[in-house]
Amino acid sequence: MFFGVGAYTTAILMKLGGWAFILTVPLGGLFAGILAFFVGLPTLRLKGSYFAIGTWALALALQQLALILDITGGPDGMRLPPYLNPSYFYYWMLGVVGGTFALYWILLEWAPFGLKVRAIREDQDGAMALGINPTRVKVQSFVLSAVPVGLLGSIYAYWITFIDPLSAFGDILTDQAVVMAVVGGLGTLIGPAIGAVIVFTFKTLFWAYLSDYQVLYLIILGVAIALTVLFLPNGLWGTFINYRDSSRGMRTQSVSRPRIDASEHSDEQEKGAPEHG
Template sequence: MKRLAVLVAIFAGLGLLPLLVGSDFWLNAIMLALFSALIGQAWNIAGGYAGQFSFGHALFFGIGAYAVAVLQVDLGINPWLGMLVGGALGAGAGAALGWLTFRYGLRGSYFALVTLAFAEVFRILANSTPFTGAGEGILIKLNPHPAMLQFKALSGYYWLLLALTFACFLSVWWLERSRLGAQMLAVRDNEDAAAAVGVDAFAVKLKAMALSGLFMGLAGVFYTQRYLYLDPGLAFGPTQSVEALLVAIVGGIGTLFGPLLGAFALHLLGEAAQTALGDVPGANMVIYGTVLVVMVLFLPRGLASLGKAGLGKAGGRRQGLRRRKRRAKDA
């Protein structure tokens, strides 16, 4: 209950920001961080809680993004309805990819590679089929009206994004106190032991992928409506996949607040780097990479582990190593 109160307080505070922040520049910067938090948390459901490290979450993002774009442009379907379809297709794609990989028992790096490959396949498909606009991409007609899921003021998009992000975080909060969540952690930590006490690991992983895909798809829908333009690289390229897992890992995988921490930390760092270095192309990527290496080495359980026990017992390098050694000894 306390965690829920903190969650609600944070999102209520974020909800008031457009009224306090006068400049669109800052509001936009916060939105970018919030967007990262959304896809980071979506990835976290499958990667952090169920232990299925995907490198290709852009697949679900792109499917949601294209769904709302194609339905609108080619079939004239209202984007609010498109949002539902995009979310559902994202969830369906998550379950389908899970079904394809888990029934062959793919785990760890093999699973990661297959997800990466699927996202690439869809990028190439989107590049060559006419109904996705192929390489030219899709342009959505500007029609700034809430009924068309377009807004005149930036704050409209902000609140839409905030609502989606809140829904995602609320789902994870619920997950942490549900049977499904407990079973996901069990499957993540030891699939055989979970099966021995009656956990259907296959079904649990499918559900995790579907829930993860749902929010990734919704993020895609938001992206399309926000920028009104989509091409295969934006939709299925590795950018969103990497961003999602980076944010979750830096913040703390398998934690409720981790992706939020990670998203704001990374974007703050990115902004600071840009101010310091100017427009050096690729500088932010170098910094992201460095941060990831440093995090994995010294704070493998992410920023969220700092808050839990203070620096001394943060589950940092020492404890991580000790645990790994102990596991090796047991095996």
């Protein structure tokens, strides 16, 4: 959903406003962030799957909105002036992804924010007793996860030069992102990146050799999620970390003082926005 907001921000501003691409990208991120704030405030008070259902419904509503509005071109979508320079877009995306990764690393592994997020994930009532306002931290995480997705949506629109409600707000994007995160390992920074490499390698091979059986693609993704949840609930990276820690043996009781050890449990919640793409 935030991806679509970024994509349409760039498309509308460039096409109808004649803005320069560079100026539209930050706005794509900003609008995604603002939307996340106002969506998060009420929905993040919901527990469990209601939040997911709420955001999913909203994504569908935005898709419908893009379908009927004139400004978005309705079902015909929007065509942007082509700029055929793949490496230009590659560096843009690399910059955004790199920056996002660095920011998340600092916030989650190093700053107090990461500890608060983990506390809430482990035990929300317990976290509240320690002065942590769960809704506030969740809204912050949500906004934080939406902004990079909005930025990437902006870049995507100009890169592909054509967006329509299905490509910008469609579920295939979200579904892929969920598979990446789950297969790679939820709650880790590295996991989803590993998942992304796997999903895209698979996708490329699939379209190269099996494109006659398109229908299989989503089925295979679905099966991948089911199998991962059943047999590798921590994902590939999470399982690897657990294995590594247990093969090192139990932690000894002698502690070398002052130390901050976050690396041993790098189970920070990657608020990897893709889930809410």
